Amino acid sequence: MNLTELSSLMQNAGVAGAGGAGFPSYAKLNAAADTIILNCAECEPLLKLHRQVLAKYAKEILETLTVIADAVDAQSIIIAVKPHYKEAVAAVQAVIANYPKARIGLLPEVYPAGDEVVTIYETTGRVVRPGALPITVGVTVFNVETVYNIYRALNESAPVTYKYITITGEVASPVTLKAPLGTTYGELIALAGGATVKDYKLVGGGPMTGRIVSESDVVTKTSSAIIVLPADHFVIRKKTSKIKIDMKRAMAACCQCRMCTDLCSRHLLGHPIEPHLFMRSATSGVTKDLAPFMNTMYCSQCGLCEMYACSQNLSPRTLIGEYKNGLRANGIKPDPNVEMGPVNENRSGRMVPVDRLTARLGLTPYDKPALIADKDVTPASVKVMMGQSIGVPASPSVKVGDTVKVGDVIGTAAEGKLSMPIHASISGTVAEVADKYVVIRA
Ligand code: SF4
Ligand code: SF4
Structure with a gap:
């Protein structure tokens, strides 16, 4: 199948990135790619979806990755996965010999290994420039369920009509369900045995990058998880804080320790984002040096700075996001020639292990299996x-x-x-x- 045929099939089937922002997958196909990466990092605490789909459909996924690689004439396929996703790794190892372009690229057990820029560096050694797309280093990245959806479009003429979604946290039976698009989150929580606390709130997506949602919200192509948490849980308090108060707290308490910058996942790769400098400039109102403001464009919004690094419980990610959105709304684009540094020599020692992040977020008690259920969801x-x-x-x-x-x-x-x-x-x-x-x- 050539690139144009594959692109048209993917568009007609409505295949979008199954998670994150949901970029239309057909628009990612590009003949400039020499490498296709399957992103099975799934590094946010409590998310356990892609590793299960890869374990279940390894053959179908590798077959489809080969079709994609052949269509764009890419030479290499990398299955980016963590060693402790043992069933997924074993399922890939059992079939990989049939796909000569493919190899496994093991990722460290850290957050955010699934940020495309980090995944690409870890598996190829290439550094995507600040604000640039993966294709600029010859790479296209797809996640696991996206590739499975392409498989279904190719082999079953099936468009995207359902989404795997994990229901976890304060529910009786954490589970991963195959839910028709448009099913309410409330129905899925009931299928997970219902909430086990009276006063709760819901996070849609991972605890680091997800947002507060409600039971009347519905499953879309990008839904990955519903996490039920007590209303006064740390993660909920961070996600419901008010920007004006965040700014006042930053003005009063930012001690410029620079831990946020030392652990910043993009800064460690040489990108010019330095959250401590942004906090200093934003809280003091000094605009003589514009770089700390302009460099907010290079923040991935991973959340490490505010959910893990800052000992004062401040919110650099939220405030940076506000400035970044403001710049975008005013038509300001990232500078493709912005100066960047080398990869930090201490990077490996500064990466954040997922189990420590899980503990810091107060989520260890909820870190339980959430297996894919056999039964269909029938709203x-x-x-x-x-x-x-x-x-x-x-x-x-x-x-x-x-x-x-x-x-x-x-x-x-x-x-x-x-x-x-x-x-x-x-x-x-x-x-x-x-x-x-x-x-x-x-
Ligand atoms: S870690 Fe917190 S206190 Fe330290 S510089 Fe960053 S925002 Fe300020
Ligand atoms: S959210 Fe914080 S840690 Fe993550 S890239 Fe942005 S500034 Fe760096």
């Missing part, structure tokens, strides 16, 4: 969102009363734009149509 209705990935959302193409089957197109992509169609995730009758979503009753 009575789904609310399928039209915008589930980066780019222009789809437009509803059905009307109330229409009968649809799983996989039917219910939202058409914007022509000539970065956009993908949306498909029915269950069979049934269209009960409601709005600009942003379609409700289907089973």
